[in-house]
Amino acid sequence: MVGRAIVRALESSGYSRLITTSSGDLDLRRQAETQEFFQEQNPEVVILAAAKVGGIMANNELRADFLYDNLMIEANVIEAAFRSGAEKLIFLGSSCIYPRNAEQPIQEEALLTGVLEPTNEPYAIAKIAGINLCESYYRQHGANFVSLMPTNLYGPFDNFDLHSSHVIPALIRKFHEARSANAGEVEVWGTGRPMREFLYVDDLANAVVFFLENVDADAIYGQGISHVNIGCGEDISIGRLASMVAKIVGFEGEIVFDPTKPDGMPRKLLDITRLGSLGWKHSVDLDDGLRRTYDWYLANRI
Ligand code: GDP
Secondary structure (H helix, E strand, C coil): HHHHHHHHHHHHHCCCCCCCCCCCCCCCCCHHHHHHHHHHHCCCCCCCCCCCCCCCCHHHCHHHHHHHHHHHHHHHHHHHHCCCCEEEEECCCCCCCCCCCCCCCCCCHHHHCCCCHHHHHHHHHHHHHHHHHHHHHHHHHCCCCCEEEEEECCCCCCCCCCCCHHHHHHHHHHHHHHHHHCEEEEEEEEECCCEEEEEEEEHHHHHHHHHHHHHHHHHHHCCCCEEEEEEECCEEEEHHHHHHHHHCCCCCCEEECCCCCCCCECCCCCCHHHHHHCCCCCCHHHHHHHHHHHHHHHCCCC
């Protein structure tokens, strides 16, 4: 989802020599294969969007995969980019790097100030290691490697598998299938009370191009921070989100919450003051982004 959106954004900004690969063609967890790819392709700029990702249940259950795969991908790509002489690297993390009880909205400085949310601790630790790799290559070698921390993302090419997906694609699919089957109710995990901030993936991709062109490592590390938050500055409860998605999909039955499923972080709203002062703002609001994502689902679902 993220990689494809970045390709769309780069193409519409006029970049024509894009080198892409997929997990089927190159296993970034393998050091030798990764180094060979970088030596052959010799990219000027590297955008690391590849990761093992998933929703709350996948994160909680596939703990070893989320830690091992992400650590290997980051370590191999960052080292290979450095060795092959890449002039700039952008590493994408996630807002789940922050402590569970971080003060909201969450400032960049909250990193490593408290205990992590247990359901996504392995993923968060891998992403924190990635941030620290970028900063360490900058401090030791002067590499122009920067880290961006997007909030929860959604959009075209999201994963709609109900067990491993994030909340938005899950709700789109559940409400759509319930409407088609004339079902009276849809189950939503948890209490409905957690608060989440959502960003449409094409906005994130535009932010990546903005940082590629305008913000270098000196400007970030020089402020005493290790990364920059990427969000829209607003959050919504899962209960309200469910009502919004139901309305867009046209489901008129009952929404039932299942408190036996985990809520995860109580709230994850990023402080985007730094992002704003660097000169970037999102452009797709939640209602519009949900409609676009539902349209994509209707046109592309299997
Ligand atoms: P998180 O931000 O890492 O917790 O990622 P998710 O997108 O998986 O979950 C966000 C919130 O939505 C959590 O509180 C979930 O319990 C809640 N949620 C409600 N229904 C669903 C569902 O069907 N799938 C997922 N993944 N989350 C759901």
